[in-house]
Amino acid sequence: MSLSVAIRHAFSGFSLDVAFEAPAGVTALFGRSGSGKTTVVNALAGLIAVDAGHARVDGDTLFDTGERVFLPPHRRRIGYVFQEARLFPHMTVRQNLGYGRWFARRYGADVADMESVVEMLGIGALLARRPGTLSGGERQRVAIGRALLSGPRLLLMDEPLASLDEARKTEILPYLERLSRETKVPILYVSHSVAEVARLATTVVAIDEGRVVRSGTPTEVLSDPQAVPTLGIRDAGAVIGASVTAHHADGLSELAISGGRLLLPRIAAGQGARVRVRIHAHDIMLSLTPQEGISALNQLPVEIVSLRRGDGPGVVVQLRCGSDRLLARITRRSADALGLAPGLACHAILKSVAVAQEDVWVEGKDGR
Incomplete structure (x- = not known):
């Protein structure tokens, strides 16, 4: 059609x-x-x-x-x-x-x-x-x-x-x-x-x-900073594909994505299942170096693609993570302090519990 x-x-x-x-x-x-x-x-x-x-x-x-x-x-x-x-x-x-x-x-x-x-x-x-x-x-x-x-x-x-x-x-x-x-x-x-x-x-x-x-595609549109005004700043984020690689005894599931791995609360899908994950921009923190001694379990190496500065104190940063695109919403002050600019390598930090169950969809079962 x-x-x-x-x-x-x-x-x-x-x-x-x-x-x-x-x-x-x-x-x-x-x-x-x-x-x-x-x-x-x-x-x-x-x-x-x-x-x-x-x-x-x-x-x-x-x-x-x-x-x-x-x-x-x-x-x-x-x-x-x-x-x-x-x-x-x-x-x-x-x-x-x-x-x-x-x-x-x-x-x-x-x-x-x-x-x-x-x-x-x-x-x-x-x-x-x-x-x-x-x-x-x-x-x-x-x-x-x-x-x-x-x-x-x-x-x-x-x-x-x-x-x-x-x-x-x-x-x-x-x-x-x-x-x-x-x-x-x-x-x-x-x-x-x-x-x-x-x-x-x-x-x-x-x-x-x-x-x-x-x-x-949803991946292309939802992770585009230029579409953020239409999406609404509070709903800005990205959708990425992943596959389930393991379920751990402590209640976490391990997922492989194009840019590394994610640990999320247990997903009701077998090993090898394909899933889509929605990650909100306001749940991602940025760091110039890998961090130790913090509770967040997910640290992904990323590269800054672009920054979108609005009229307020916020900045939306588009990140390249493997073949995927992520969005991070941070303050203008933080972006300036870190010297963020296109091409800069850094790390995206995401708490496992920040991704809710309703933001993970199993393809061919409860998803596409």
Whole structure:
């Protein structure tokens, strides 16, 4: 699957001018509230007609203002999952899912197997219930099932977890990961949560004030200092790949990364498993020399790639660690005292307990 989008559209006091190409997998459209993300997905769904631009899925045109093509929404074969589930309240879960199958047959789309979708989303015990008796996470899983059963060639998910509390988000995220692994339906996932993007996405398109500021893999985008204003300084960090090499008796797991090793609280994965680890910029300390007699167990040799100085007292430092990139957020005073500059070799220091369990994802199990 390939998705090609170019949109220009003006509202009162706001203009959107974005263009991006998305390969197969989960493409996260990321940005703060009001950056234009929902306008993009509404244009793809056919809910608004934009001033200029085009959108194509696998070469099939959804709209092209230059060629005066505008496919009606019902003919686009797009599944749309909103922030609220929007299920039919008078229907049971089975009947809501059945509506998706009816829609697929009505417009000649391939019909997914209901049993497979029900099993994948863990909603078999809910089939006889009505939406009013379901939790928020359960309703969203049913909404995703209905969208899948409509035979979509593209699935749009507009901040599907935004209305859920942390417990319900934790409940539904594994199902979204399984969805991305086990279906061939490409997903455009809209979010302003760095944690969701780091966990789910294969491609990230970062939007700020109606413009694309960066696109690429999560590793590339999330570790780019230029994307920090869009990500939010408190969420700045990096995502790196690793493999589990050992589990120690004291409750720590040892991971091999391209630039050395990490010791983290025990990871529920066997030796040799591939994982992704999110490391926050504010959890990394920098030292010009290796340190002895400190409690932090992780000291990684790194090289400074760049420094981004903001208006405040902070500096975001991009670091090369093997083939990976890390970010460290320190004060301007510390950067000046250490004489930090591109090309300088130093050490990144990270406490093992600084990396939370929810920031480690096992590939092919609870991750991608």
